Amino acid sequence: MPEEFKPGCARPTGGPVGEEPAKAGTEEPIIKKEEQKPMIQVGKKAPDFTAPAYFQGKFVNIKLSEYLGKWTLLCFYPGDFTFV
């Protein structure tokens, strides 16, 4: 079940699951790792993520992996109140 949240003034955001949180103020030299671009490929796992959502009158947090066991359509679009 998606978990409801109380929105504050900050815009709630989500992101990919499993990403390391950014460390603030680290003095260590940052060694740039070879950035491994996530490859989207049919037959491969869909990247898991959490994201805030509006759903039937409530603000909830959605995690893609909660939909395991179901066929899921994930649709992106350019923006609310655009025309298409």
Next chain:
Amino acid sequence: MSIDSVFVHKMWNDNELSKMVKGGVPFPMLSDAGGRVGTAYGIYDPDAGVETRGRFIIDPDGIIQGFEVLTPPVGRNIAESLRQVQAFQLVRESKGTQATPSGWKPGKTTLKPGPDLVGKVWEVWKTSMAFDD
């Protein structure tokens, strides 16, 4: 999912979409401010600052079975997305013993791949079957 906040999603649903669809949008309207999820899926356009029209079919094991990406001015064909889901469901239920040829939709002939079908597809499938009747 778009880069809009959940607050804008609410306004769009309540003030416009609920006038097109009775009861409003029946699925979660996801927010991806910053486009990090869209980037993971390869459909975020950093120049325009928006997500392009990506559509991913994800099976019950969390595997991507198909995707389609369009630039903003052209809308999707929902019936085609549903047809593809139905085809993937049939293949999954048959545990891979059946395949859906071009133009397949529910009720149309499926193919049973195997040694006996090699070179014989022309006998069971006609090009006219690629098109809607």
